[in-house]
Amino acid sequence: MYRYTVFTLLLFISFTSFARILWAQEAAPVDLGEITVMASQPGVDISADKTVIHMDKFNKPGSLTTITDVLTEIGGVDVQRSSSLMAGPGDEVSIRGLNEGRMVIEIDGRRINQTGHMGRYIVDWSTLTMDDVEQIEIIRGGHSVLHPFAIGGVINIITKNKDAGTKKARGHVNAGYGRYNTWNASAAVEGSANDFTDYHFSGGSQETDGYLKNNFQKTKSFNSRLNFHLPSGAGLKLGLKHSEVDYGMPVVNDPNDPNPVVASLYDPSHPLFRRSSDQLRHLNWPQLPGGDTPKWEKQTDYLDAIFTLTAGPGTLKVHGFMTDGRRRTSLYNKAGSFSKDQFTDDRTQGIILEYMDFAPFEGHKFTFGAEYQELGQPSATQAIYKVKSGYIQDIIQIRDRWTLTPGVRYYQVEKATYKSWMEMGYPAQPPGWPFSVNNTGKTETDSDFFPSLKVDYRLTRDTTLYAAASRSYRLPCP
Amino acid sequence: MIQSFDRIHFRTAAWYYDIKNFINDNGITAPGSGAGSNCLYNIDSVKLYGFEMEASLQITPKLRTTAAYVYQEHQVAQTGHEQDWTYYLPATLPKHKVKALAGYEVIPRGWLQVSARYVGSRGSQKGAELDDYLVCDIGFRKKLRYQGLDYDLNLYLDNATGTRYAEVSGYPMPRYVWGVTLGLKF
Numbered sequence: 001m002y003r004y005t006v007f008t009l010l011l012f013i014s015f016t017s018f019a020r021i022l023w024a025q026e027a028a029p030v031d032l033g034e035i036t037v038m039a040s041q042p043g044v045d046i047s048a049d050k051t052v053i054h055m056d057k058f059n060k061p062g063s064l065t066t067i068t069d070v071l072t073e074i075g076g077v078d079v080q081r082s083s084s085l086m087a088g089p090g091d092e093v094s095i096r097g098l099n100e101g102r103m104v105i106e107i108d109g110r111r112i113n114q115t116g117h118m119g120r121y122i123v124d125w126s127t128l129t130m131d132d133v134e135q136i137e138i139i140r141g142g143h144s145v146l147h148p149f150a151i152g153g154v155i156n157i158i159t160k161n162k163d164a165g166t167k168k169a170r171g172h173v174n175a176g177y178g179r180y181n182t183w184n185a186s187a188a189v190e191g192s193a194n195d196f197t198d199y200h201f202s203g204g205s206q207e208t209d210g211y212l213k214n215n216f217q218k219t220k221s222f223n224s225r226l227n228f229h230l231p232s233g234a235g236l237k238l239g240l241k242h243s244e245v246d247y248g249m250p251v252v253n254d255p256n257d258p259n260p261v262v263a264s265l266y267d268p269s270h271p272l273f274r275r276s277s278d279q280l281r282h283l284n285w286p287q288l289p290g291g292d293t294p295k296w297e298k299q300t301d302y303l304d305a306i307f308t309l310t311a312g313p314g315t316l317k318v319h320g321f322m323t324d325g326r327r328r329t330s331l332y333n334k335a336g337s338f339s340k341d342q343f344t345d346d347r348t349q350g351i352i353l354e355y356m357d358f359a360p361f362e363g364h365k366f367t368f369g370a371e372y373q374e375l376g377q378p379s380a381t382q383a384i385y386k387v388k389s390g391y392i393q394d395i396i397q398i399r400d401r402w403t404l405t406p407g408v409r410y411y412q413v414e415k416a417t418y419k420s421w422m423e424m425g426y427p428a429q430p431p432g433w434p435f436s437v438n439n440t441g442k443t444e445t446d447s448d449f450f451p452s453l454k455v456d457y458r459l460t461r462d463t464t465l466y467a468a469a470s471r472s473y474r475l476p477c478p
Numbered sequence: 479m480i481q482s483f484d485r486i487h488f489r490t491a492a493w494y495y496d497i498k499n500f501i502n503d504n505g506i507t508a509p510g511s512g513a514g515s516n517c518l519y520n521i522d523s524v525k526l527y528g529f530e531m532e533a534s535l536q537i538t539p540k541l542r543t544t545a546a547y548v549y550q551e552h553q554v555a556q557t558g559h560e561q562d563w564t565y566y567l568p569a570t571l572p573k574h575k576v577k578a579l580a581g582y583e584v585i586p587r588g589w590l591q592v593s594a595r596y597v598g599s600r601g602s603q604k605g606a607e608l609d610d611y612l613v614c615d616i617g618f619r620k621k622l623r624y625q626g627l628d629y630d631l632n633l634y635l636d637n638a639t640g641t642r643y644a645e646v647s648g649y650p651m652p653r654y655v656w657g658v659t660l661g662l663k664f
Contacts, residue, residue: 042581044544046489059619060615060617061591061592061616061636062634072595075530075544075545075546076532076546078571078572078575080646084636084652084655085655096493096495096528096530097552097568097571098495098568140491170664172662174661176659177658178634178656179654179655179656180652182655182657184659211650211652250649276648278570278603278647278649
């Protein structure tokens with residue numbers, strides 16, 4: 001059933017701007033001279049490649065505590081939330097009709113998407129707090145081979161790294177309160193311990209009673225970043241982003257519910273919430289009011305170690321990473337019985353080796369890379385997916401106006417899948433399938449090349465046209 | 479057509495996707511066990527296309543507005559696996575969406591901000607059509623320096639229009655959500 005996904009994209013973009021210079025943090029820049037950038041609003045720069053949101057300048061009405069608070073304001077980004085008070089695990093973010101199941105969400109350039117199994121969320125937006133975020137990059141479309149599995153686009157969260165060399169420590173304290181007993185508090189301190197070490201520590205807490213019945217939420221977060229400036233221009237950045245989310249699942253609040261017990265528990269102080277409501281990704285069926293509290297308690301750690309070294313004509317980067325999630329879920333099943341503290345975990349880990357800014361010929365700039373990634377469940381199948389990939393991209397400058405960006409990524413994906421009851425020899429689907437029979441032990445492998453090409457033409461000083469076509473791959477998960 | 483005027487700046491883009499073997503997930507609304515494996519299937523072709531525009535307008539040095547419009551469409555090949563609970567994620571997104579943000583410096587280092595979103599009608603998991611809506615947030619932000627410290631005061635009223643709306647079918651959003659934040663830099 002699982003096949004690779006192929007897509008083609010044709011994109012035409014025109015672009016005008018204040019004449020400013022921008023080449024933000026994407027690797028492998030070629031000197032294009034003056035790049036057009038549109039400063040659409042304070043803290044938001046839009047170029048032909050990407051939208052960059054600088055959090056120290058970004059401004060909007062309301063609180064800014066999680067990434068989705070920012071994305072809600074950005075053109076071309078759809079955010080669907082079940083509550084506007086705080087980001088929830090069932091929130092979805094889409095670009096050009098494709099949600100995070102077909103986009104890449106990254107921290108410092110590495111993918112944080114989970115498998116989507118056992119809870120079905122790909123990215124839990126409630127865990128992505130803003131305390132340590134310096135800027136957010138949004139790349140629309142899947143034309144960059146530097147980002148694996150990008151079809152709809154890329155959202156790259158860049159953590160704080162700006163204060164290198166600031167020996168005097170500085171920081172901030174924020175606190176807020178709002179309706180529905182919603183409050184938040186955060187603090188951060190950053191600076192340099194000495195000539196070789198920069199640091200950033202931050203933490204925050206958010207809480208709300210919620211709008212829907214039982215839809216409370218408490219989030220705590222802690223972030224730590226250490227940057228070491230090593231000899232010979234080398235650098236090492238260590239990062240930890242930790243969050244704890246205690247999330248109450250909204251329960252049916254309907255005086256006309258077909259279950260008379262549920263109907264009798266209707267609370268008019270909360271809005272109507274029917275069992276026919278759409279289901280969120282982490283909930284398979286409606287949750288019920290009563291003595292038990294449907295909720296989950298989740299801890300997530302994002303760990304990163306990035307080593308960079310100027311080596312020969314280019315820069316070498318080695319990036320090891322892990323996303324580790326653990327949650328205990330208490331909820332009603334479809335039959336209406338309640339179970340407490342069901343444990344599920346997930347882990348994504350891997351390493352990226354990249355050599356960038358390599359310019360052996362005039363007008364060319366290459367990036368080479370290789371990546372290994374595992375996605376799975378430490379308590380069950382440790383590696384549901386093993387992904388090996390290699391990629392190369394060149395940025396070719398042709399005179400003043402034309403830029404070609406060809407690239408190709410090769411994937412080899414090993415998948416731990418399961419046997420169908422037909423291939424196991426059963427004449428009909430066994431009762432209780434798929435849980436009544438051990439159907440594990442089957443593996444599949446996909447491999448192929450996925451090329452892309454982007455062409456930029458600078459029509460005038462203020463206008464750039466580009467078109468891109470690419471073929472991409474997506475892990476076969478929900 | 480793109481044109482750069484003195485104080486108006488545009489970006490526009492169009493896109494077209496043809497996705498083969500699109501994995502559709504009905505697991506969250508599945509009958510029976512609800513297991514995703516019962517409810518995943520490949521769709522031969524899903525096509526997505528549309529265009530987006532963004533514009534920035536600086537009316538005066540103190541007044542700046544931005545606006546964005548997105549139109550998006552999708553086509554899904556029929557597979558024979560459809561049931562009455564089949565849904566497609568792109569169908570839950572609006573065909574038309576407009577966002578606007580304006581900021582005006584009413585006093586030195588004090589900005590009045592208005593954010594508005596229009597979201598067109600769209601589908602839901604279980605087939606119902608959600609109405610379009612327009613929601614507006616208002617805020618006031620003041621930065622000040624006092625005794626060597628930088629303060630940042632933010633007052634806001636989200637959904638100031640009192641719009642009854644839902645981004646996900648069945649999940650009503652609160653109205654008139656007020657709040658205040660205070661920041662201190664040292």
